[in-house]
Amino acid sequence: MPEGQFANKQPITNEEALKHLLSDKGGKQYYAEMAELDVDTEKLWASIRKTCKSRTMTWLEICAHCGMCADSCFLYRCNDRDPEQVPAFKIQSTLGEMVRRKGQVDNAFMRRAMDYAWSRCTCCNRCGQFCPHGIDMGVMFSYLRGLLYAQGFVPWELKIGAGMHRVYRAQMDVTTEDWVDTCEWMAEENSEEWPGLEIPVDLEDADIMYTLNAREPKHYPEDVAEAAILFHLAGEKWTVPSKGWEQTSLSLFAGDWEACRMNVEEVYGAIERLRPKRVIGTECGHAHRATVIEGPYWAGRPDGKPPVEYIHYVEWVAEALRTGKIKIDPAKKIREKVTLQDSCNYVRNHGLGKFTREIISYIVEDGYFVEMGPNREYNYCCGGGGGFNGVGMYRPQRNVALKTKRDQILATGAKLVIAPCHNCWDAIRDLEEEYEIGIRWSFLKPLLISMAIVPEHLKPQEEDE
Amino acid sequence: MADVYSFLTGPCFIVSLAVFFGGLLFRFVRYFYGLDWRLERVAYRPWLGDGIKGGVHSAFKWLIPFGTYGWRAQPFFTVCFVLFHAGAVLVPLFLIGHNVILEETFGFSLPAMPQPLADVLVAATIMGAFFIVLRRIALAEVRILTTWYDYFILALATVPFVTGFIARLHVGNYDFWLLCHIISGELMLILAPFTKLSHIVLYFASRWQLGADYAIKRGGHRRGDCFPW
Ligand code: HEM
Ligand code: SF4
Ligand code: SF4
Ligand code: SF4
Numbered sequence: 001m002p003e004g005q006f007a008n009k010q011p012i013t014n015e016e017a018l019k020h021l022l023s024d025k026g027g028k029q030y031y032a033e034m035a036e037l038d039v040d041t042e043k044l045w046a047s048i049r050k051t052c053k054s055r056t057m058t059w060l061e062i063c064a065h066c067g068m069c070a071d072s073c074f075l076y077r078c079n080d081r082d083p084e085q086v087p088a089f090k091i092q093s094t095l096g097e098m099v100r101r102k103g104q105v106d107n108a109f110m111r112r113a114m115d116y117a118w119s120r121c122t123c124c125n126r127c128g129q130f131c132p133h134g135i136d137m138g139v140m141f142s143y144l145r146g147l148l149y150a151q152g153f154v155p156w157e158l159k160i161g162a163g164m165h166r167v168y169r170a171q172m173d174v175t176t177e178d179w180v181d182t183c184e185w186m187a188e189e190n191s192e193e194w195p196g197l198e199i200p201v202d203l204e205d206a207d208i209m210y211t212l213n214a215r216e217p218k219h220y221p222e223d224v225a226e227a228a229i230l231f232h233l234a235g236e237k238w239t240v241p242s243k244g245w246e247q248t249s250l251s252l253f254a255g256d257w258e259a260c261r262m263n264v265e266e267v268y269g270a271i272e273r274l275r276p277k278r279v280i281g282t283e284c285g286h287a288h289r290a291t292v293i294e295g296p297y298w299a300g301r302p303d304g305k306p307p308v309e310y311i312h313y314v315e316w317v318a319e320a321l322r323t324g325k326i327k328i329d330p331a332k333k334i335r336e337k338v339t340l341q342d343s344c345n346y347v348r349n350h351g352l353g354k355f356t357r358e359i360i361s362y363i364v365e366d367g368y369f370v371e372m373g374p375n376r377e378y379n380y381c382c383g384g385g386g387g388f389n390g391v392g393m394y395r396p397q398r399n400v401a402l403k404t405k406r407d408q409i410l411a412t413g414a415k416l417v418i419a420p421c422h423n424c425w426d427a428i429r430d431l432e433e434e435y436e437i438g439i440r441w442s443f444l445k446p447l448l449i450s451m452a453i454v455p456e457h458l459k460p461q462e463e464d465e
Numbered sequence: 466m467a468d469v470y471s472f473l474t475g476p477c478f479i480v481s482l483a484v485f486f487g488g489l490l491f492r493f494v495r496y497f498y499g500l501d502w503r504l505e506r507v508a509y510r511p512w513l514g515d516g517i518k519g520g521v522h523s524a525f526k527w528l529i530p531f532g533t534y535g536w537r538a539q540p541f542f543t544v545c546f547v548l549f550h551a552g553a554v555l556v557p558l559f560l561i562g563h564n565v566i567l568e569e570t571f572g573f574s575l576p577a578m579p580q581p582l583a584d585v586l587v588a589a590t591i592m593g594a595f596f597i598v599l600r601r602i603a604l605a606e607v608r609i610l611t612t613w614y615d616y617f618i619l620a621l622a623t624v625p626f627v628t629g630f631i632a633r634l635h636v637g638n639y640d641f642w643l644l645c646h647i648i649s650g651e652l653m654l655i656l657a658p659f660t661k662l663s664h665i666v667l668y669f670a671s672r673w674q675l676g677a678d679y680a681i682k683r684g685g686h687r688r689g690d691c692f693p694w
Pocket of ligand 1: 546
């Protein structure tokens, strides 16, 4: 069968198609159709010729097959050192083979490549740090995902995710109206405890424009409220855009580069419309990757930078604590063993580890912070990155992948894990559910609110007796 | 015999060197010519200074034995690698015998290293190659990657050292081994640009690129210093 009604080479471009695909629960029929899907080998080869240039070609060619990358990959380590989990093997037997065969591959090859691209690599980029030739297999797997996506070989959830971005410019079906309502609701809901609390929508020329992850308004609206409370506490002149607020990109995980571009242009459009001095993104790793690190390139910006300074939440928190905009009550500092998850997306791939450490120095009493080993740039992926968390079909593999982080956390002896990244936070929640090691996990926002000193004028006024 | 020898060390030698240097130069230049800021998503031009700094750091830090996390994570392999490469890179360039031929052919030569040092380096190269082969056979994670092409490259690179060493020690027929040495050496020079041995220059290109990527896009000024390789 060339094209199925669900599994095909067409991206989802309208609400109807999206709902239709969603109605195929768990992608049952989708995957059945995929088993029959033809490969357009000519298009595949044409695409490789156009996009696989000297960097990637050289990576594939000069790989010394030395295996130095094996131990660097957490998936190799937690799958009993299965040789088929060696990064160089994984990429050479998929992308490498595809290039060597000049795109002449069949359906079975593509489905195997899909399994490898989405269940044997989280694109954490750690292997690239250990290869003497500087071969970054995470980058190549992301590229391979793009090739697979264009041929219709992509996990069901991620086809939907990319479709969400195309239809709603958000990873979930949150419309502009839903979003603005949530802002009003959250401001209202918390106004008693925080008099004067506002979530200003579409304020022009603010100091800060805040962008976030669609699941915050959709499933965790209190996170939106917490962000507002902290800006309020710090006395910031801030705003959120009514359109262009969604910072994440499931299309990045899916390899749908066109949808990536559409989403990031929506955010940059909001920046141009509202002219904030700078933009702050929420506690999310891949959202930062998508809008600050890779996004400028999707949008074709030659300097590789967003239109204005665009920082991660941890950078703002570090600054707020450093400058005293937010003050921590010394009596409320954390006094139990606590550890910190370094997100690959903004620590390995953006060097922000020093900011999270700086935050720790303000909120954790001396002597209670325990580093994971290894950490910072060398930390292991949480186990659920690159879309792994969200793909039902790969749940068993994902659960195995959590073991690395489980053991890292156990080795610290900490019962509290600070995880300023949505994906990591999910993975750590799931690892507690799966392995029950008795830990708690948290974003920074609730911790900061529970510890901050609230100035008199921001406290609720006592009612007259 | 003398004719064959003078042909091999004369015109043939010149051609081998020309192919080797010309070919490698071509591959090096073509690598950079083939870079594409949109595909790699690295703004090379606007941040060229940062890119050069991070890239050069990435290439040279990895030349220091045990100088990076990666090397330190694999001590046994690092020793093999260093043993092998020290001789592979230095001896061909600075061997007194080679420089005599250089002098005769081109009228210039490089400084020569003391012969005993050369002997030690060559022995190290051969030992390094031996252990690299052992490791390829013994470790499952390397075995799965290994192809016949890898052994071919290793042989292509090592045979000139083995034959040269035998000739130098005067075991067996000196002329025969010398001939083998020259032929295998020139074969290595000629094939290098067309095989994985092109890593002699592409190592620097590829390492530069990743270093530049981290210095320009993946951290850059936010990280402060160069990427902690
Ligand atoms: C400055 C120049 C060179 C640099 C920076 C360099 C670097 C490297 C690196 C990083 C590797 C991968 C790690 C490994 O598998 O050992 C490698 C492998 C290798 N190199 Fe080089 N190399 C250079 C010159 C040479 C030369 C001159 C030769 C041969 C005459 C050579 C022969 C090999 C071989 C055979 C391997 C594969 C080893 C294996 O099977 O694992 N290299 N080189
Ligand atoms: S470490 Fe690099 S050169 Fe060695 S096998 Fe892995 S990718 Fe290839
Ligand atoms: S990018 Fe990460 S998960 Fe993927 S192969 Fe490399 S180390 Fe493994
Ligand atoms: S979820 Fe966090 S740790 Fe895992 S890959 Fe993403 S950023 Fe890295």
